[in-house]
Amino acid sequence: MSFWIFLILSLNILCDAQMQEHYLISMVDESESFETFFQDGRMIMKKYKPTWESLDSRPLPQWYDDAKFGIFIHWGVFSVPSFGSEWFWNNWKDEKDIKYHDFMEKNYPPNFTYQEFAKDFTAEFFNATQWSELFEASGAKYVVLTSKHHEGYTLWPSKYSFSWNSVDVGPHRNLIGELANAIRKETNLKFGLYHSLYEWYNPLYLHDKENNFTTDIFATQKTIPELHELIDLFKPEVIWSDGDWEPTDSYWKSKEFLAWLYNDSPIKDTVVVNDRWGMNIPCNHGDFYTCTDRYNPGVLQAHKWENCMTIDRKSWGYRRNAVLNDYLTLKELVKELIVSVSCGGNLLMNVGPTKDGIIAPIFEERLRGMGKWLALNGEAIYNSKPWSTQNDTLNGDVWYTQSKNRQKLYANVLSWPIDNILQLGSIMLSHNYKVFLLGHDEELVWKQESNSVKISLPANHHRGQPAWVLRINFSQ
Ligand SMILES: *[C@@H]1O[C@H](CO)[C@@H](O)[C@H](O)[C@H]1NC(C)=O
Ligand SMILES: *[C@@H]1O[C@H](CO)[C@@H](O)[C@H](O)[C@H]1NC(C)=O
Numbered sequence: 001m002s003f004w005i006f007l008i009l010s011l012n013i014l015c016d017a018q019m020q021e022h023y024l025i026s027m028v029d030e031s032e033s034f035e036t037f038f039q040d041g042r043m044i045m046k047k048y049k050p051t052w053e054s055l056d057s058r059p060l061p062q063w064y065d066d067a068k069f070g071i072f073i074h075w076g077v078f079s080v081p082s083f084g085s086e087w088f089w090n091n092w093k094d095e096k097d098i099k100y101h102d103f104m105e106k107n108y109p110p111n112f113t114y115q116e117f118a119k120d121f122t123a124e125f126f127n128a129t130q131w132s133e134l135f136e137a138s139g140a141k142y143v144v145l146t147s148k149h150h151e152g153y154t155l156w157p158s159k160y161s162f163s164w165n166s167v168d169v170g171p172h173r174n175l176i177g178e179l180a181n182a183i184r185k186e187t188n189l190k191f192g193l194y195h196s197l198y199e200w201y202n203p204l205y206l207h208d209k210e211n212n213f214t215t216d217i218f219a220t221q222k223t224i225p226e227l228h229e230l231i232d233l234f235k236p237e238v239i240w241s242d243g244d245w246e247p248t249d250s251y252w253k254s255k256e257f258l259a260w261l262y263n264d265s266p267i268k269d270t271v272v273v274n275d276r277w278g279m280n281i282p283c284n285h286g287d288f289y290t291c292t293d294r295y296n297p298g299v300l301q302a303h304k305w306e307n308c309m310t311i312d313r314k315s316w317g318y319r320r321n322a323v324l325n326d327y328l329t330l331k332e333l334v335k336e337l338i339v340s341v342s343c344g345g346n347l348l349m350n351v352g353p354t355k356d357g358i359i360a361p362i363f364e365e366r367l368r369g370m371g372k373w374l375a376l377n378g379e380a381i382y383n384s385k386p387w388s389t390q391n392d393t394l395n396g397d398v399w400y401t402q403s404k405n406r407q408k409l410y411a412n413v414l415s416w417p418i419d420n421i422l423q424l425g426s427i428m429l430s431h432n433y434k435v436f437l438l439g440h441d442e443e444l445v446w447k448q449e450s451n452s453v454k455i456s457l458p459a460n461h462h463r464g465q466p467a468w469v470l471r472i473n474f475s476q
């Protein structure tokens with residue numbers, strides 16, 4: 001591994017009951033990553049240090065790379081006006097767009113406040129069991145729910161958000177608790193939480209901001225304790241951080257928080273976090289990178305990443321006045337998944353439930369459609385890894401993935417060739433290779449030419465499918 005360039009020996013007494021009164025020697029490797037603890041000459045633990053170098057050395061928990069597909073849920077007080085987007089409050093107050101001002105003037109009494117929307121966040125049809133069944137049917141392997149968006153309203157009874165949470169005002173229910181329990185009881189999905197570090201109008205945050213973040217009352221007395229509370233109560237296996245960009249990671253105490261998360265939290269072995277932990281951190285640090293919303297680079301990435309996008313092209317929160325054309329089609333969604341996975345990413349696909357707790361049939365239709373496609377073609381997606389080539393050199397509508405043991409190559413076909421002959425330039429087939437179309441029993445006939453292979457597809461197989469998968473068996 002690495003040389004011990006610099007050692008600090010110190011004596012600590014562990015509070016842990018089992019180890020009480022044993023002297024512990026800890027060594028800090030200044031060159032890079034860990035603080036390593038020895039007891040009676042044996043290494044007993046390695047601890048991450050609150051530096052990005054150390055935190056970045058943590059191996060990605062395997063479940064996340066294998067999962068490939070998750071569902072994102074944006075739900076909160078913004079689901080009440082359900083107009084514009086989940087940024088409603090900010091767009092209205094900062095008058096970024098006159099349409100919010102007009103909407104309020106026309107539909108609400110003068111001086112109506114954003115807080116007054118909360119009592120109409122009723123969730124009377126919210127059935128966590130039903131949601132869980134739907135998410136499982138979508139083929140997703142994890143869900144990520146907004147525990148708190150930039151408005152500050154918490155979907156659990158947080159003691160750090162007195163009277164601005166889902167038990168004190170609105171549904172009078174612990175929405176996170178209900179969904180976490182149902183997901184864990186009814187499905188094998190992992191349960192994750194989105195959390196906004198900042199809050200647009202929290203006076204403590206505005207105070208720190210006014211001081212150019214030379215004070216950190218909000219971060220130390222609101223954000224960090226709240227994150228600990230969330231973990232303590234719900235043990236989320238994804239922490240999807242956001243709202244990070246105004247101050248630095250030092251202001252947020254992100255590195256210290258993550259070191260605790262990785263070393264000592266109850267979810268230290270399985271939790272994954274994204275990259276939104278302070279100014280300039282996204283796309284540079286974290287278990288997986290999200291970079292920007294809807295990030296889908298189309299080329300292989302060196303670090304694990306996630307394409308977070310939303311079925312409604314214009315909003316993450318529910319919009320009552322969305323039209324059919326605003327929703328991505330199933331074909332477009334399957335394409336997002338295939339291209340992302342081919343390039344080493346996961347897809348986190350968002351739905352916005354209504355204020356009364358319904359996932360509208362248009363979202364349901366898309367989710368079940370994904371599940372149906374994955375039920376047949378999932379072997380090209382789940383547990384797969386990127387191949388040496390992503391999209392085919394002759395046919396850019398074909399994207400490759402491979403099985404972990406490299407025995408099977410998958411060609412994910414986004415458009416069916418008119419003459420039913422698929423011509424590929426990135427693969428060279430030997431006589432003993434076999435080519436199958438998933439869902440079709442017979443082996444396909446193919447012909448290797450000098451610069452391409454021509455594969456005869458079964459003519460009637462393509463109707464109604466959003467995409468097709470060819471499996472090429474390398475062995476026998
Ligand atoms: C709205 O607030 C303004 C400023 O506080 C006040 O002058 C006005 O009377 C209020 N209007 C109503 C209808 O309460
Ligand atoms: C919630 O949905 C499940 C599954 O559809 C159903 O069995 C159950 O009765 C529902 N619960 C309530 C309170 O409606």
Ligand SMILES: *[C@@H]1O[C@H](CO)[C@@H](O)[C@H](O)[C@H]1NC(C)=O
Binds near residue numbers: 210211212
């Ligand atoms: C914050 O920074 C601005 C611009 O550099 C400066 O004008 C202002 O005085 C600073 N405020 C405080 C409280 O430090």
Ligand SMILES: *[C@@H]1O[C@H](CO)[C@@H](O)[C@H](O)[C@H]1NC(C)=O
Binds near residue numbers: 297392394397
């Ligand atoms: C493959 O994808 C890349 C990036 O999305 C694109 O620039 C390139 O043109 C594609 N190749 C073909 C053959 O279409």
